[in-house]
Amino acid sequence: MRILVVGGGTAGTIVANNLARRLSAETRAGKVRITMLSASDRHMYQPGLLYVAFGHMTPDQLYRDQASLLEPNIEFHVDPVKQFSLDKNQVRTESGKVHDYDILVIATGSRMVPEETPGLTEGAEFFYTEASAVKMFKRLREFNGGRVAVAVGVPHKCPIAPVEVMFMLHDYFKARGIRDKVQLNYYYPIGRIHTIENVAKWATPEFARIGVETETLFNIKEVDVKNKILKSEEDTQVEYDLLIVIPQHRGMEVLERDNLGEGGWIPTDRFSLAMKGRDNVYVVGDTTNLPVSKTGSAAHFQAETLAENIASIVKIGAPVRDYDGKVYCFIEAGHDRATYAMFNYQNPPDLKPPSKPMHWFKLSYNQMYWTSVRGLL
Amino acid sequence: MSDTRIIDARDTFCPGPLMELISYMKRASVGDKFELLSTDKGSINDIPEWVKKVGHEMLGSEQVGDVWHIKVRKAK
Numbered sequence: 156m157r158i159l160v161v162g163g164g165t166a167g168t169i170v171a172n173n174l175a176r177r178l179s180a181e182t183r184a185g186k187v188r189i190t191m192l193s194a195s196d197r198h199m200y201q202p203g204l205l206y207v208a209f210g211h212m213t214p215d216q217l218y219r220d221q222a223s224l225l226e227p228n229i230e231f232h233v234d235p236v237k238q239f240s241l242d243k244n245q246v247r248t249e250s251g252k253v254h255d256y257d258i259l260v261i262a263t264g265s266r267m268v269p270e271e272t273p274g275l276t277e278g279a280e281f282f283y284t285e286a287s288a289v290k291m292f293k294r295l296r297e298f299n300g301g302r303v304a305v306a307v308g309v310p311h312k313c314p315i316a317p318v319e320v321m322f323m324l325h326d327y328f329k330a331r332g333i334r335d336k337v338q339l340n341y342y343y344p345i346g347r348i349h350t351i352e353n354v355a356k357w358a359t360p361e362f363a364r365i366g367v368e369t370e371t372l373f374n375i376k377e378v379d380v381k382n383k384i385l386k387s388e389e390d391t392q393v394e395y396d397l398l399i400v401i402p403q404h405r406g407m408e409v410l411e412r413d414n415l416g417e418g419g420w421i422p423t424d425r426f427s428l429a430m431k432g433r434d435n436v437y438v439v440g441d442t443t444n445l446p447v448s449k450t451g452s453a454a455h456f457q458a459e460t461l462a463e464n465i466a467s468i469v470k471i472g473a474p475v476r477d478y479d480g481k482v483y484c485f486i487e488a489g490h491d492r493a494t495y496a497m498f499n500y501q502n503p504p505d506l507k508p509p510s511k512p513m514h515w516f517k518l519s520y521n522q523m524y525w526t527s528v529r530g531l532l
Numbered sequence: 533m534s535d536t537r538i539i540d541a542r543d544t545f546c547p548g549p550l551m552e553l554i555s556y557m558k559r560a561s562v563g564d565k566f567e568l569l570s571t572d573k574g575s576i577n578d579i580p581e582w583v584k585k586v587g588h589e590m591l592g593s594e595q596v597g598d599v600w601h602i603k604v605r606k607a608k
Contacts, residue, residue: 314547345551446541482546
């Protein structure tokens with residue numbers, strides 16, 4: 156049995172490590188072979204980018220060598236897939252090598268695409284890559300007052316980030332002693348300030364308390380960089396001195412090129428995580444088209460479910476459980492307080508008041524992630 | 533494109549039905565039609581509100597059991 160995991164982010168790494176331990180006897184006996192293909196020899200803790208953008212972490216703290224995170228019975232290649240041939244149970248890599256599989260797991264993640272919105276790349280700051288997070292921090296450092304506009308593209312990774320960044324901005328400018336010179340404005344695509352109703356109910360008075368002005372039903376259309384004006388699909392516009400954007404995302408180009416899914420999101424069964432129309436191809440993490448948050452947390456819980464099911468398929472010929480839509484997101488409510496949102500397909504989150512211990516838990520998790528991604532936590 | 537495409541946004545709290553619809557509409561061409569399935573009763577109000585504000589077209593809505601079927605057309 157050849158199990159091929161494509162993608163070495165949170166989802167792919169947890170699937171591979173979990174499988175490697177569950178199937179250690181089978182791999183030792185040569186009955187199962189687990190292979191991972193990734194685009195990078197390094198693994199990034201992506202939630203740390205928010206801290207980089209505010210000078211609380213440096214980029215080097217976000218990385219580990221991917222090989223050091225993997226169980227020894229996983230065959231690892233830095234050789235991204237160039238072509239998926241699902242009818243042949245085969246992928247071809249950038250190096251030209253062909254990998255055959257019996258079970259394929261696609262976990263290639265997502266990427267920000269600000270270039271799809273006119274003026275956005277030139278006019279806005281982001282924190283979804285190492286380079287953009289460092290650049291945003293430098294812009295914040297040199298910013299001495301005026302209107303900061305924060306707007307949100309669709310779809311985007313980490314739906315809690317827009318809320319978190321407002322609290323972080325408030326505390327950052329307060330610490331610099333210039334909060335009274337900074338106007339914070341928040342623009343959100345739907346008719347309330349967060350897509351999760353209970354998060355919106357909690358954040359609305361919190362935003363009022365820290366002086367954040369909000370406008371809803373605002374979808375980014377274009378940026379007039381020269382005149383510093385952000386325009387919406389709803390035909391409204393705002394002037395800004397500093398523009399920070401949660402950018403629109405897409406799945407990986409190879410998936411669109413090979414017609415695996417529109418926008419690079421693969422049609423996926425919400426319970427089994429199987430690619431629709433395929434019984435030996437599974438999809439986890441950001442790559443699915445599921446109406447589930449594109450977060451490391453969703454990726455984690457999906458990966459655990461999938462690994463248990465694939466191991467069971469190997470051992471007894473059938474999966475044993477469904478993914479229930481579970482997501483657990485920390486919400487940083489400033490530099491020293493946090494809360495969390497936990498929910499699944501059936502149960503909405505019930506937000507608790509932010510606390511310092513929850514913030515310390517989040518800081519701890521920033522280190523515990525490396526245990527988590529090894530599939531141990 | 534003449535076929536109506538289904539967006540299954542049942543039982544989702546995040547990103548939620550309207551965010552799902554916006555995501556599909558952004559990639560669509562003018563004239564494309566969608567039928568959004570939602571179990572969030574708020575959808576019956578917030579989706580027409582956004583469709584009207586942005587300038588797309590509501591084609592209709594109906595409740596079947598616990599599911600709202602909301603049909604829209606991209607108009608610009």
